[in-house]
Amino acid sequence: MRGAQTLTPASLPAPVWVVAPHPDDEALGCGGLIAALGAAGREVRALLLSDGGLSHPSSPSHPRERLAGARLAEWQAGLAELGVPAARTRTLGLPDGELHACAEAITRGALAAFREAPPGTLLLPWARDPHPDHRAAWAPLLRAARAFPGVRLLAYTVWLEERGDPADHPRPGETRPLTLDVRPWLAPKRRAIRAHRTQLGLIADDPRGFSLPTSLVGRALNGTETYHEVAPQEVPA
Ligand SMILES: [Zn+2]
Known part of the structure; x- marks a missing residue:
């Protein structure tokens, strides 16, 4: 990306909290950085906002509760590939697809999680990342970050x-x-993404089921991650 500076993982203040609206966002968006931070001895923690239970709404084999359980297990397995143990993960269990209606719960839940280990760095989905849940997370997370x-x-x-x-x-x-x-x-990033088997074709009995586009996975594995740093004081209240 033109004009971009090089990110030095070891320079990021720890602990580094990565916030994922859905299980898999952390692996796709920041899997390389998470692995690099772990290798540099930086503590990484992860917060999951939604239950991920909307990806296969018509699957007889995976009703919502089972799907959400499977996705939580995939999330923790993927993070383990990146060096983040389950003990350093927190989940809010908010309804997938409805984060726009959960602003207060996101702020409150994120604050409670962050207070356990006050973040030096926060990795969060970009304000205008084109998924409604990703966009809905921005302002509530910034409110929590202000603490x-x-x-x-x-x-x-x-x-x-x-x-x-x-x-x-x-x-x-x-x-x-x-x-x-x-x-x-x-290699660990690929393993972390592949841990999300329900998002990669595992569930075959839902014609409306979601599957990660091959193009998106390919881009996530193209060897470069781009971040957009914002200064807290420049973020509108
Ligand atoms: Zn997502």
Whole structure:
């Protein structure tokens, strides 16, 4: 990305909290960085907002409760591949697809989780990442982040390159773009993504079921991760 600076994982203040609206966002958006942070001895913690229970609404084999349980197990398995043990994960269990109606619960839940280990750095989905749940998480998470002065805020993207409009991309000067060469971490990142088997065709009995686009997975494994740093004081209240 033009004008982007190089991100040095070891320079990020710890603990680094990564917030995922759905299980798999952390692996797709920041799997390389999470693995690199672990290798650099930085503590990484993860917070999952939704139950992920909406990806296969008509599956006889995976009614919502079973699907949500499977996705939680996949999330923790994927994070373990990246060096984050289950003991450093927290979940809010909010309804997948309805985060727009959960602003207060996101702020309250994130605050409670963050207070256990005050974040030095927060990785969160970009404000205009084109998925309604991702967008809905932005403002409530920033409200929670305000309780931790000096926290570094790095936005990651999942759907932006796949289906974003030009207006969804950060405008020049709106963020500080940072790129990370994640080629040394592609093996664990690939394993972390592959842990999300329900999102990769495992459930065959739902014609309306979701599957991660091959193009999106390919982009996530292209060897570079881009982050958009925002300064807390520049974020509108
Ligand atoms: Zn997502």
